[in-house]
Amino acid sequence: xxxxxxxxxxxxxxxxxxxxxxxxxxxxxxxxxxxxxxxxxxxxxxxxxxxxxxxxxxxxxxxxxxxxxxxxxxxxxxxxxxxxxxxxxxxxxxxxxxxxxxxxxxxxxxxxxxx
Amino acid sequence: xxxxxxxxxxxxxxxxxxxxxxxxxxxxxxxxxxxxxxxxxxxxxxxxxxxxxxxxxxxxxxxxxxxxxxxxxxxxxxxxxxxxxxxxxxxxxxxxxxxxxxxxxxxxxxxxxxxxx
Numbered sequence: 001x002x003x004x005x006x007x008x009x010x011x012x013x014x015x016x017x018x019x020x021x022x023x024x025x026x027x028x029x030x031x032x033x034x035x036x037x038x039x040x041x042x043x044x045x046x047x048x049x050x051x052x053x054x055x056x057x058x059x060x061x062x063x064x065x066x067x068x069x070x071x072x073x074x075x076x077x078x079x080x081x082x083x084x085x086x087x088x089x090x091x092x093x094x095x096x097x098x099x100x101x102x103x104x105x106x107x108x109x110x111x112x113x114x115x
Numbered sequence: 116x117x118x119x120x121x122x123x124x125x126x127x128x129x130x131x132x133x134x135x136x137x138x139x140x141x142x143x144x145x146x147x148x149x150x151x152x153x154x155x156x157x158x159x160x161x162x163x164x165x166x167x168x169x170x171x172x173x174x175x176x177x178x179x180x181x182x183x184x185x186x187x188x189x190x191x192x193x194x195x196x197x198x199x200x201x202x203x204x205x206x207x208x209x210x211x212x213x214x215x216x217x218x219x220x221x222x223x224x225x226x227x228x229x230x231x232x
Binding site: 037042043044045047050091095101102103104105106107108110 | 147148149158159160164206208210211212220223224225226228
């Protein structure tokens with residue numbers, strides 16, 4: 001069975017601080033996908049990144065960066081110089097490689113960025 | 116990017132009535148659609164997987180007679196909550212997958228908030 005753990009339920013930072021959201025996963029599959037999504041108060045899920053298990057390169061997109069460590073089954077997400085608009089619930093998810101839509105989600109981390 | 120719509124965005128109904136939620140892929144053919152449920156301040160839980168033209172596959176613990184799923188075309192899947200009760204109140208989110216094999220991409224709809232009085 002697949003499992004995703006986001007140990008941080010809530011995080012509060014002050015604007016311009018860097019913040020890292022942790023994600024640890026469990027799976028018996030050798031190939032799989034990992035995702036991060038943002039869910040603002042409106043409720044609509046916003047796709048941030050998809051990473052397949054073959055690719056352990058870290059990725060940077062603007063203020064966002066992701067650190068995938070297969071050895072520790074972690075896929076952490078860092079926001080640099082946080083902004084108030086980053087306030088949202090962030091979900092990490094894991095899916096089968098041959099069925100990427102069938103995802104197991106973590107419980108989410110609520111990030112609050114204060115001005 | 117691909118767009119998935121849901122209708123209605125919000126619905127309030129009386130206990131005992133049935134509610135239908137539509138999920139449409141607007142600019143691509145969705146071979147597979149997924150229905151998720153999200154309780155307040157909770158994670159998304161996969162309810163079922165529906166493939167066009169075949170019966171949906173339900174996750175363990177999800178009542179198939181309670182949550183009827185129909186995937187009649189490559190662009191439309193519907194979720195009907197039958198004889199709704201207050202405990203069915205939730206945020207229902209669909210997603211649609213484009214493509215047949217991997218790598219493939221999943222697109223989420225904006226969600227439907229159901230309130231059963």
